[in-house]
Amino acid sequence: MNIEQEDLKRSEIFKVLSDPNRLRMIRILYQSGREMTCGEVGEKLSVSKSTVSYHFKLLRAVGLTHTRKAAQSKYLSLNQQTFAKYLPGFLDSL
Amino acid sequence: MNIEQEDLKRSEIFKVLSDPNRLRMIRILYQSGREMTCGEVGEKLSVSKSTVSYHFKLLRAVGLTHTRKAAQSKYLSLNQQTFAKYLPGFLDSL
DNA sequence: CATGTTATTCGATAATCATCGAACTAAGGC
């Protein structure tokens, strides 16, 4: 990847992190230290489930989270590799 | 500062970093290792000077840069402390 | 198969954003 593309990727990641609700989601996932479902996270944020789904889609799209499907639920967890590459030390600063 | 406020501050910083042109500005400043004027940076990005001024204002507003005024020019430099606090290791990953 | 749970998709809407050129301010040099 050249610098142009790297910058675009970086700015996309920052854009995804620039919403307070998404930041909270990440903190919730990080501090829980386990997988969580959409509903579980959404409950803590008091926003509609469609909005939660929207945010989760964005987080997934830039590789910040990983999704495991099981039955009707989807379990989300942080993708530590992406954080390590683009935001070294960030998670620990939360 | 409580967590709510910290998250707002964080998301503001990320929002400022989520624009490719502002990211390039930061890279330019970082790699040059010195102060630069608005015009100097703007030249490298081929955007209008009003747009550059707009971006610089945002960077300053969240404390990512520092401005020193001298004669008609304004010299910009990165505020390393803000990076260290909110994005440890980020500059080195550029 | 009917019902309930979990999540996604689809408009719609109000808000925010990046960009420009033009007008303006401030400072120097002639």
Added chain:
DNA sequence: GCCTTAGTTCGATGATTATCGAATAACATG
């Protein structure tokens, strides 16, 4: 005092965004 240089501010505009509720899809369980 004028012109030049360096930045800022001010609309205006087109694009993107966050949010919601309603409709839909996928799966499980009675």
